[in-house]
Amino acid sequence: MGQEKTHMDYAYELDIAVKPESRVPVLDREFASFTGAGVPLFSLGGGYYRYALIDILARFHARRGYYVVETPMIANALLYKVSGHLEFYRQNMYLFKIEDHDFAIKPMNCPYHILLFMHELARYRNKVPLPFKVFEAGRVHRYEPSGSIYGLLRVRGFTQDDAHIITPGEQAVEVVYNVFEEMKILMENLFHLEITGETVFLRLSLSKRDEIGKEFMGTREQWEKAESILEEAARMIADKYGVRYYKEEGEAAFYGPKIDIVMKVVEGNIEKEWQLGTIQFDFNLPKRFRLYELVKEIYGIEDIYIIHRALLGSIERFLGVYLDYYKGRLPFVLAPVQFAIVKILTGDAETDAKISGLAERLLEGLVRNGLRAGIIDTTKVSISRDVRKAETTVKPAVLVYIGKKEVEEGTLMVRPYNHRKRSRDKLVIEYREPEDALEGLLKIAESLERPVTEISGYAPRIPGVVNHYF
DSSP, X not given: OOOOOOHHHHHHHTTSBOOTTSEETTTTEEHHHHHOTTOOOBOHHHHHHHHHHHHHHHHXXXXXXXXXXXXXXEEEHHHHHHHSHHHHSGGGOOEEEETTEEEEEOSOSHHHHHHHHHHHHHHHGGGSOSSEEEEEEEEEEOOOOGGGOBTTTBOSEEEEEEEEEEEEGGXXXXXXXXXXXXXXXHHHHHSXXXXXXXXXXXXXXEOOGGGBTTTBOSOHHHHHHHHHHXXXXXXXXXXXXXXXXXXXXXXXXXXXXXXXXXXXXXXXXXXXXXXXXXXXXXXXXXXXXXXXXXXXXXXXXSOEEEEEEEEEEEHHHHHHHHHHHTTTXXXXXXXXXXXXXXXXXXXXHHHHHHHHHHHHHHHHHHHHTTOEEEEEEEETTTHHHHHHHHHTTXXXXXXXXXSHHHHHHTEEEEEEEETTTTEEOOEEEEOSSHHHHHHHHHHHHHXXXXXXXXXHSSOOOOOEEOGGGO
């Protein structure tokens, strides 16, 4: 019995990420020698995955009222001195000098997002609507000891689906509730993960009252108010979705309390916890950037909160856990190989010419329409072996079978993977001309894309001929 695969095995087979310990041909060095430990090198399939996912996330958030931004990878260290990171987080930061000035590689997106909010206020004053919501698929780098680095789950460079919401206190409960709804919509429509009272729970990380002012920054009144807002939002979520919540005293961040949305994952007889979204309240940054004074002057509002939130957390870590959970099966929109055309040759020249001709027409048509497709050349004798190889490596989202029967009867056997059932469905397309067969496959693609289209306006299509995977 072979060793059980890890998430990095699946990532390597899908051509999503390069294993750092893999050898670079001829140069006789491991990839980590050139990229650095804990800095994932995404490959061709990883490019398809990342660009499609980030496109979906940007459009999804824009439709939900977020401004979509991009911030620089480096900043003058003064920015992180103002934010407090240089004082409290220095050991996890990468610092360097340019012309005798101190700079930092970005460990957090939040200081930039606050600057953008302040910039908008300086230009447009109270025309800027509150809550002010900013989203970024932001690349950050944080120092981790080499002994703690592991695959995609613990890295030094990663991408956050990061958003910050600047909101008056009176709207904070609604904001937190809406973040949960956003997470539920995204998980169910894009990743096919059911978010119910049976599958997830909320963890409220609170302060310790006697440590406020020491381990936890701010006043007792600030903490009590923020924690009451979070608990009220948790009760609203529990009432609507039956999602239970529990409190953990002393587990809050030093700048404010938070809610973690945790999924229960059962593998065999073992139950694991998979943290999905997180919602963090922050008293520290508004004070450091003097937002209280600015918001009071412009809006006449006394209390303001910055809410840090991420639905996936880290794109890399989420991918790693998802690959483990679904054994390498990615959703259709994100899969490196969306269609694999199984071309079953017979040895008869005339029949094989028809099979090859149809396969090539379908491949060309799928790619022309923005999809990723490849052809598996096989025969009746080797079909089981060749399909099994594809199923245990690149795992195509849809298998399309073309053989003697299909070209003679004008039918196609199509097997899309169903994440809910964790198995392949069986569909039959009838056609007279190759164009009819292509139209049938495109309709299947549209049906698989529909949940994503509903939440982001359209499903991104990044075309590719991926024959070399087979």
